[in-house]
Amino acid sequence: MPVMPEQPTDRAALRRANLAWVIRVLREQGGLSRAQLAVLSGLSKATVSTLVAELTSRRLVRAGGVAAGGQGRPGQIVELDTDGVRGVGLEVGVDHLAATSVDTAGNVVADRQVPFDVLSAGVERTIDKLAEIAGKELADVVGAYPAGITVSVPGLVDTGRGVVRLAPRLRWREVPLADGLAGRLGFPLDRISVDNDANLSATAEFEAGGMRGTADLVYVTGDFGIGAGVIAGGRLVRGSIGYAGEVGHMSMDPMGPQCSCGRRGCWETQVGLAALFHALTAPGDPVSDPHRPIEERMALIRSRAEHGDQRTLGALHQIGAALGVGVSIVVNVLSPAVVVLGGYFAALPDWLIEPARIEVAARAVVAEAATVRVVGSELGFTAARTGGALAALSRVFDDPTQVPERSEKTEAPA
Amino acid sequence: MPVMPEQPTDRAALRRANLAWVIRVLREQGGLSRAQLAVLSGLSKATVSTLVAELTSRRLVRAGGVAAGGQGRPGQIVELDTDGVRGVGLEVGVDHLAATSVDTAGNVVADRQVPFDVLSAGVERTIDKLAEIAGKELADVVGAYPAGITVSVPGLVDTGRGVVRLAPRLRWREVPLADGLAGRLGFPLDRISVDNDANLSATAEFEAGGMRGTADLVYVTGDFGIGAGVIAGGRLVRGSIGYAGEVGHMSMDPMGPQCSCGRRGCWETQVGLAALFHALTAPGDPVSDPHRPIEERMALIRSRAEHGDQRTLGALHQIGAALGVGVSIVVNVLSPAVVVLGGYFAALPDWLIEPARIEVAARAVVAEAATVRVVGSELGFTAARTGGALAALSRVFDDPTQVPERSEKTEAPA
CATH class of the missing domain: 1.10.10.10 (Winged helix-like DNA-binding domain superfamily/Winged helix DNA-binding domain)
Structure with a gap:
């Protein structure tokens, strides 16, 4: 080529x-x-x-x-000079909003998360709140030049226009998020980006994760929805209309359970958070209580697994194996050096990542293809916003003349 | 990124x-x-x-x-100047060897194919014959500067060393093909490359096919083995160890038929040539006679389908649908603008590509993802060697100073 x-x-x-x-x-x-x-x-x-x-x-x-x-x-x-410039990452989740800032060495210098019910707040109030959080984050980095802001969203994004095309879990469609933030913050629109959470998480793993610098890397989100961020040859693969990595709806089993998308046996129905809760809890079980923080629910599951609870172990084993089958498909298509499993997968490494690893090794086309490493994310639930902050910095790394010289008048945000 | x-x-x-x-x-x-x-x-x-x-x-x-x-x-x-420089593509198939040359405008200027039984000839005699064919091809392009030679092989290739790592259908393992050709031809080793047939076919489609210039394009070979060549953002995706595109062994059905790789329900067992012959022929049927040319066997199938033979139509419909399910997985992972179906798929477009297209559209995650085009290759069975010739030319397009100036002494092959 x-x-x-x-x-x-x-x-x-x-x-x-x-x-x-x-x-x-x-x-x-x-x-x-x-x-x-x-x-x-x-x-x-x-x-x-x-x-x-x-x-x-x-x-x-x-x-x-x-x-x-x-x-x-x-x-x-x-x-x-790690004091001069900052990248800011924002994150919109179903139940929270968050912001993080990184310096040019990739270190997180400020991070804040607030519980927030995006579904009841609606689009406008959510962007109001996000702008408020972003304003506080920018105030924290005062004195440094904010290279840009990148917002992570669990959905399909038109990155060119900064518009969220479709985010089913947020119930957002055609939301001009970059515009909305620029107006509220008085921050230059051309330095605000919006991107998909899996893409930004993959960026974070590539730039600052445990496997950083790995040119062929796939990140798989572990959440209700399953998505992948794909880095091939050191570059993010977006696909022709930006929808690469929609692995959650790979057809895994023609006789499998019904998916929210209307089809049967999508990977998401096998390994999404809903499948986990369905497989290992009975009604009334605190693990499936949506009002409890996800970390607390994961801790409950870990505790049960550690105490040898058979229902828990059986469910985790089944999901771990299905996780491995899907990962092996992605490996067959892309031949990455590393697959990083994030979200809830990383919270249950012994019970999900180990069985997945065995399944992937067993399904390798040739022995050498089994050298792919399957690892849990070390960035945990902050991968997406960290990736956003790093993506914002890349603007300056690509073209350092974006940062005004000391003698030039600094174009500070309002 | x-x-x-x-x-x-x-x-x-x-x-x-x-x-x-x-x-x-x-x-x-x-x-x-x-x-x-x-x-x-x-x-x-x-x-x-x-x-x-x-x-x-x-x-x-x-x-x-x-x-x-x-x-x-x-x-x-x-x-x-379309007369000055040529790229040469060679092809090793199970039952044939071939060579083709292209000019700088991408036009084929010479093409030769000879029947050859690679399995009985063995490695050394196959390379002897390939060198003989390459020598004739180079003699045809005399007067022009041969930018390079790229050999297409149906297998996994270490492109850096020009070594065929594993080509199950040729029964080749660790064959130093570039070295073998360079020695026999007296052609500079650094201008001889070896690559996977699906990768080179994808290159041909990207550079010279009906959908040329499409930056996000996937090519799927239709043969006994099923492989994919992936172009993302205008670049070939090779994966970390060069094994990207091994889609034939995607797990499609946990209860499906046994695959040659030892597992069950691989895509290849559903849509490979063996599945086609198994589904639509009885013992003794000339369609499944391996001694007949593949084009002739395809013509027989087409004729039966056109005459409404129910067994043929049923088998083709089933394969076309399974083709579409697998393509939809690749589309979900990569979001290409175009999927080009080559080999035997392209020889039976009405009965395989149309059902595949319907399946892909039905399985799109969002309406826009259904805009992916699924088309038959126009390059037919010559896609891989044409891609090889074009890949050989790319060396000169990337660095025109590779071609000696008229005053310089021309380093012609022996």
């Missing part, structure tokens, strides 16, 4: 590419001297010094210690 | 990128004047003239007619 340059590069594009390269190398390798940067890049020391000066002025790099060893005069280390 | 520059660009890389850009624009838009190229690129006319001179010297572009219309002095048109 040819990899063609999108368009001829000019001097300004060349400069932006070189600025972005310096940031990328410092993110990957930590602090380096100008001389080391020159050697790695093939650029002259003078060019490197100019690039470093510009990045310093844009608060993306700063002077670190002094390089040890090597020949000649010891050089001043250049390192990421 | 950040799209980062791989490394800082330097002057030479910039020049190569600009040369590649000129080729790309001429391939997409046909002939253009230097002035038009300057406007499109933002480069100066002088720079464009230097680029065109270099590409002319490398026999990649040539002078065409004179530009009509526009202001000022009419300009000389620059167009692709």
Whole structure:
């Protein structure tokens, strides 16, 4: 497959590419001297010094210690300035709203979550509340430049327009979320994005998770709805209309139970949260009480499994195996190096991820394909908003000139 | 997802990128004047003239007619030189070997296929014969520069080393095919590649098929084995160890028939050629006679279907529906704009592609996802080797300086 340059590069594009390269190398390798940067890049020391000066002025790099060893005069280390720029991720869940901010090293510097009933509040009041939370988050990062805001939504998103096309669990359809937030926050619309929760979770795993840097990685959400975020060759796969990763409605069993989509035997009917609660609880069981926090319900299930409760163990084993069958299909199509299981899957690793792993290994086309790793997410329930914050930062990593220089007038949000 | 520059660009890389850009624009838009190229690129006319001179010297572009219309002095048109460079695709099938050459416009300029029993010949004699055919193909393109050779194989390939890891239908395992060909042909090893047939067929559809240019496209082979070539965002998805697209072993029915891989209900057991022959023929039926050419057997099936033979129609309908269920899974994972069905699927379009299309539309997650197009390949059984020839050309499109200048000594194959 040819990899063609999108368009001829000019001097300004060349400069932006070189600025972005310096940031990328410092993110990957930590602090380096100008001389080391020159050697790695093939650029002259003078060019490197100019690039470093510009990045310093844009608060993306700063002077670190002094390089040890090597020949000649010891050089001043250049390192990421983690105080200058922030990415902000917001999250809309059925029962909560949340916000998180990350610095340029990918560390979370602020995080807040509030219980919120999106279904009863409706669209407008939900966006009001989300803007309020975002405003507090931006106030927390004052002094740093907010590179952008990316909102995670459990649904299908037109990312180009920042519109939520369809989010069945929120009962949202055609909601212009980016517009709504920009207006309420007085934040530039072109720095607000909206994306699907599975896509952003995959981004978070790729950029900051336990398997970060894995170029071929699939993230599977574990919730009432099941979705996947797909990274292939280091790039997020969105598909032609942005609907890639809708694995919850893969047809797994022609005689299986009825799905909310109207068909039978979709993967979601086998491994979604509803299937879990149906399989291991009787009416009145606190585990299936929707008013209890999900973490508490997971803890109850873990406790029962640890005490050898047969109904619990049987249900978990059945779901773990079905999880493995579906994951093996995704593995056959995409051949990822890693499948990260998030949400409730990650909360019950011994009982869900282990059986899934066995099933995937047994179903590998060739022995080598069995080298795919199936792991639980370490980011837990914050993966999606962390991915949002990291996605917001990527705007600056791709083009560092987006951050105003210190001398320039800062375009702060209202 | 950040799209980062791989490394800082330097002057030479910039020049190569600009040369590649000129080729790309001429391939997409046909002939253009230097002035038009300057406007499109933002480069100066002088720079464009230097680029065109270099590409002319490398026999990649040539002078065409004179530009009509526009202001000022009419300009000389620059167009692709389709005589200077060729890409060669070879193909190893169970019962045949083949070669094809394409020019820089993607037109096939030479094609040869010979019946050959790979299983009885064994590895070494097969490579001998393949080298003989490749030698004839190269002799046909003499005078043009052979950009490279890419061999299509129905199996799992280590593309980095040009080694066929596993091709069950050929009974090949760990065959160093690129090495074997380079030695026999005296052709530079670094210009010989080996790749999976589904990947190369997808490449052919993307570059030269009826749906060319579709950035999100999946090709499904219709043969005894079922495989997929996946293009996402304009790039081939190989997966972490190159085994993406192994869709034939997706688990479709836990109670289904035994598969050659040892499991039950793989997609291949439902829609592979063996399933077709099993469903619509009785013992002694010429349709299932392996000694007849596949095209002849397909013609027999078509004729029976056209005459309303109930057994044939019933079997085709059942396979078409199962084809659609599997395609819908691939669509749910990848959300392509187009699924191209090749091999025998394309030979029976009315009876297989139409039912598959209906099934896919019925299984779309949202109405918009039903906009995926399901079409038969127009490239027929030559898709894989055409893809190989195009892949071989891509080396030159990516870096036009690979082609020696006219003044340079041509490194012709022995």
